Amino acid sequence: MEQSQLFIKIALHAWEMNIKRTTAIFDSLTDEQLLTEIAPGRNRGIYILGHLVAVHDMMLPLLDLGQRQYLQLDEAFISNPDKAIADLPSAQDLRAYWTNINQILREQFNKLTPEEWLQKHTMITDEDFAKEPHRNRLSVLLNRTNHNAYHQGQLAWAKNK
């Protein structure tokens, strides 16, 4: 395998491993558990679920891989904190969105060549990218993998002790 392909394979493997672990936690939680604060005064599991779907969905335009699928989630899960918006999608719907958005990303990711991973994302100008070539699609992938791991650590505490 070519060296640059190996780099991408490792980064995608880390992403997939993380998605798998987060999914396993969501699957282990009942809808009722998702609707309970993980710790007193902290986010509920359902908020983290909706938040992760919205952030992953935002990766489509950010990586120039397609249009948003779930723009309607932003108000409840991006622009506002948990419990600010009373009318949320059902846990069942959000679970389905989570599976779907990660599948769409997977299909798009698998089409990109190593060179395409090193191309700029859409939130940086050509001028800035010329100076900072590390602000590319691959860096977004690594950052979003870490973002997922960050919330995974919180979700782990939603499980019964």
Added chain:
Amino acid sequence: MEQSQLFIKIALHAWEMNIKRTTAIFDSLTDEQLLTEIAPGRNRGIYILGHLVAVHDMMLPLLDLGQRQYLQLDEAFISNPDKAIADLPSAQDLRAYWTNINQILREQFNKLTPEEWLQKHTMITDEDFAKEPHRNRLSVLLNRTNHNAYHQGQLAWAKNK
């Protein structure tokens, strides 16, 4: 910049950003806050601090970059859960270890070439590595970056609401 150097730069940047954010949280917490459970029945900040120092310390032999510095932390922070061992190092000492181990890793990481990042880590046999070349130093770096982000998400809840 050569393509393979750019891949490494991006991975190291993600590591450093994460260490920086976790350090900022530790710095924002008093010793008393570190000694308090983050959520009822969950880990204290001091446990996560000692755990992260020990796990980062283990990266030295795992990546074949040197010997362990803080082997004495393993009993309290790796082999046992929080509150099982009463006699812990002080928060002050652990904060210094955290700064030190990350500095040692930084110096070692900066010496490695892209080719060396793709060499196997020390916990895999030559035979297995031949079949699974993605199980290399770089994959350890990405996994430990995620491990750090996972606990960072929990630490964020140690701060006052």
